Amino acid sequence: MELKYSDLYENKLFERILDRDNDGINVVNKEGILVYVNKVSSDYANTTKEKMLGKHITEFYPAAVLLKVLENKHAILDKKIHYVGEKIYVVSSYPIYIGNQFVGAFSVFKDIQEIDELNKKIKLLELHLTLNKPENDILSVIGNSGSLKEVLIKAKRTVGSLGGPRHSIIIGESGTGKTMLANLIYNYAKKVGVIDNDAPFIEINCAQFTNPDIAAVEIFGSEEGAYTGSKQKKGLFEQANGGILFLDEAHTLEHYQNLLLKAIESGKIRRVGGSKEIGIDVIIIAASTKNLKDELLPELYQRLAQYELYLPTLKERSKDEKELLFSHFIHRYENAVKKLHNIDYKVIFSDESKNDLLTAVYPRNIRQFRDVINYSIDAAAPLISDIDDKKEITTIVETKHLPFEIFDDRIAENKNDNKAKLNKSVKHIILSLNKEGLGPRKIANRLKEKGYNIEYYQVAYFLKKNEQNKS
Ligand SMILES: Nc1ncnc2c1ncn2[C@@H]1O[C@H](COP(=O)(O)OP(=O)(O)OP(=O)(O)O)[C@@H](O)[C@H]1O
Numbered sequence: 001m002e003l004k005y006s007d008l009y010e011n012k013l014f015e016r017i018l019d020r021d022n023d024g025i026n027v028v029n030k031e032g033i034l035v036y037v038n039k040v041s042s043d044y045a046n047t048t049k050e051k052m053l054g055k056h057i058t059e060f061y062p063a064a065v066l067l068k069v070l071e072n073k074h075a076i077l078d079k080k081i082h083y084v085g086e087k088i089y090v091v092s093s094y095p096i097y098i099g100n101q102f103v104g105a106f107s108v109f110k111d112i113q114e115i116d117e118l119n120k121k122i123k124l125l126e127l128h129l130t131l132n133k134p135e136n137d138i139l140s141v142i143g144n145s146g147s148l149k150e151v152l153i154k155a156k157r158t159v160g161s162l163g164g165p166r167h168s169i170i171i172g173e174s175g176t177g178k179t180m181l182a183n184l185i186y187n188y189a190k191k192v193g194v195i196d197n198d199a200p201f202i203e204i205n206c207a208q209f210t211n212p213d214i215a216a217v218e219i220f221g222s223e224e225g226a227y228t229g230s231k232q233k234k235g236l237f238e239q240a241n242g243g244i245l246f247l248d249e250a251h252t253l254e255h256y257q258n259l260l261l262k263a264i265e266s267g268k269i270r271r272v273g274g275s276k277e278i279g280i281d282v283i284i285i286a287a288s289t290k291n292l293k294d295e296l297l298p299e300l301y302q303r304l305a306q307y308e309l310y311l312p313t314l315k316e317r318s319k320d321e322k323e324l325l326f327s328h329f330i331h332r333y334e335n336a337v338k339k340l341h342n343i344d345y346k347v348i349f350s351d352e353s354k355n356d357l358l359t360a361v362y363p364r365n366i367r368q369f370r371d372v373i374n375y376s377i378d379a380a381a382p383l384i385s386d387i388d389d390k391k392e393i394t395t396i397v398e399t400k401h402l403p404f405e406i407f408d409d410r411i412a413e414n415k416n417d418n419k420a421k422l423n424k425s426v427k428h429i430i431l432s433l434n435k436e437g438l439g440p441r442k443i444a445n446r447l448k449e450k451g452y453n454i455e456y457y458q459v460a461y462f463l464k465k466n467e468q469n470k471s
């Protein structure tokens, strides 16, 4: 038997085909009574096709877009709607005419839950990328007329002085802005024309090489056949040619200091397994958390340390500067959200939470300060799904939104201070641990592990008082 087009509806084949579709389909007459639904639609409504037919669509889809089409007789395309529960659909609805008589409407809808979730994840990633991007011009660096004034002048001099660009060293504890400063030097060098606008900035974390042979290949490149399976490959020096080579954690250079020294002294390198010398013109910036004078070969140190730039810790910065950094990171967050979601976004820290943040101890300096601020705003901010169509949102950050770690670090600092009683940070810890389900004895033990001499009855008393105050 031959399949003919007429068989499709005569034998209800259309229905079977439409039931296999991934989209839901509803057809109503002009009163809104369902005359056809496919299986996807009845599955969504958690019932059967038979139970739906002949009933009004609102019994199953209270917010049906079809109702609007019945009213206006115009198609509505891709309207994103939230349906009961968590499900999210894109619906397109169309009027149905027979001849020129309006007889009803149909809609096709697609569950976009997964796409929607992916979309949210991408947006979140984008947000975090923006928040973690280093400042790229000197004007947006906090402290440019304060604690960093001198170091920034010196940094400009490394590449901008009349005698030509020089190699330099940046020393600073973790998170004090070394990578940022290297980027600033790079941008400045481009601005004054010492390097081309498309000059490379190549960053190497020297600690990543544990094997000196691999390090040599990575840094100097290799020729085909230099070792089994080796290919012709440009090393990092060649890649950085005409630009900047940023050697991060330079105190871990160890094994290949000699090779590096030779390259710098001669202005030439040779690929591993190669015989040809390749001329290189590279400005090196070496960064470290340690004093490189004690870590590097004296000759290498001398070559690199034509300028030494020191970055102060967060603790060494003035109260005003800390406040500026605080506002700076809040603004960055606000702006990133504004850009991403197209809403007017404002963040306000309560006086108490601001004070807690500004007086906490940050062993990992500005990076940690930034992360703690971002974390606290994250904890207080609404979920993306709660934004809906709002055009303005204000988030208020309170002490309860701050991460535990900042109170922890404060305690570490006061470790030997036995006299300290239940101060605010200890109270915060007690409440957090209590929320996790720990009782006074366990909490007291935890505090003791942290070096804090608080008795269990003190904890119990505080918790009891706290309960009373609440009620
Ligand atoms: N003075 C400043 N003004 C504004 N932002 C700053 C300042 N200093 C540092 N930051 C920001 O702090 C963060 C950490 O800085 P950066 O990554 O440069 O530190 P680092 O010393 O390289 O850290 P690590 O030792 O972990 O590599 C970055 O987001 C950077 O943009």
Ligand SMILES: [Mg+2]
Pocket: 178, 179, 180, 248
């Ligand atoms: Mg860095």
